[in-house]
Amino acid sequence: MTKTTALEGSTVEAPKELQTKERLLQAGMEIFAERGFADASIRQICSRAGANAAAVNYHFGDKQRFYAEVLATCHLRAWQRRPIPRLADFDEPGDALRAWLRWFLEMLTVDGAGPLGRLMAREMADPTTALDQLILRSMAPMMGTLYEIVAALMPHRDGEARNLCLQSVVGQCLFYRHAQPVFESLERLSQSGGLPPGAPLILQVEVDRLADHITQFSLAGLGVTAPEDGGSP
Amino acid sequence: MTKTTALEGSTVEAPKELQTKERLLQAGMEIFAERGFADASIRQICSRAGANAAAVNYHFGDKQRFYAEVLATCHLRAWQRRPIPRLADFDEPGDALRAWLRWFLEMLTVDGAGPLGRLMAREMADPTTALDQLILRSMAPMMGTLYEIVAALMPHRDGEARNLCLQSVVGQCLFYRHAQPVFESLERLSQSGGLPPGAPLILQVEVDRLADHITQFSLAGLGVTAPEDGGSP
């Protein structure tokens, strides 16, 4: 099926073919995440990978199939780096919710966690033909595990109420991915004194504090607990 | 300052100059909203406006300044079509929150309400040089009015807690703009039977139901009320 006819049983640990293919995938993840599918140029990707401009077309066929493979690689590595927390792993559904939120927020906003979050956001902003694949492979399982947690937290409500609450939870997280450019622009504006005095300054927070806040806010919204009054210790 | 040296005191109600300039702005709003700044081509915009390919450069200088003017026009028309609900207009802060949410959701997701919501989302997904302008002119006032409402609803909390809650409220709304392509793709997938049986089907809801849900969820999250148990009548 595949075209790996040569260098199959070689004694060398890292064959050259996988070398540049791997470098292309790495560069593709970076640049597709930075610039999006349309704005990322094959020449730029090949340049960062230290390969010729025709390397992508040789190894992957065309830009679209290369992009699809980049998405698949992203998904695979993100999920094997840290598996998604499931309801069955916890005694209390509230703990499962907090763990899920921490996992989701990290994937979305922490750069070191891989570019899957950025690529998902880009695919939502302007979809390509690879959106269906991304939904089936990445998004649906994430939402499925969260739905189990939400269902355990509100067992007496019907599916539509659960879906609305699930979306309220997910929306709070997605905000911190989509608003990142706004944060940066606000920081820039506030340094140059271009902000009106009355405007409330929105600030970035660490993932742990975010997960704690969204957990409390959502548990209250779901009707599980009354929100704690604390916050400033 | 401006270059309107001719046709100034004409008796004609709709001078030709404003005709094509207005048509260009209209087509620009549509196509920039559909395809984003980079992917929208000047030729396509001029074609939809029934103008020559050089019309944009003649009337606005270049693509960037044209885009900035489109954003400004969008903002102006969206806000004069329906003013933003303010805290002072309501007796109860909860009513103000519900009205604000309804206004924000409509701007974000209802096509007839103008393309400002789409353009804001696009500018967040991959920013251009016009993001600062959009923040100062459109986003900051929206968030300012919401902050007043949130502050009235949680008078005993500090600014950081209020900001976190504000972002939780905004995130729930933004979800329904950013997830729209996912909704459409899910609908397509479910019709072709490509969805696994266990996957929870996320459905679109009307703006009024959304506003009600987010109001209840958020009031509970803010610690104002315990969420009602009802939902299915």
Next chain:
DNA sequence: ACAAGATTAAAACATGTGTTTAAATCGTCC
């Protein structure tokens, strides 16, 4: 009616894109 200026129109320019082609290079096996 005429002339001046604003507006349109068509064509060309420079540039960047994805992709293909053809030759050169490399690695491996007989």
Next chain:
DNA sequence: GGACGATTTAAACACATGTTTTAATCTTGT
């Protein structure tokens, strides 16, 4: 060592883009 296939390289192709240019057309004031 030499030959064969996989890989890399450089060049070219076809096309789309934003912008500029030049001439034509329209509008208006006198």
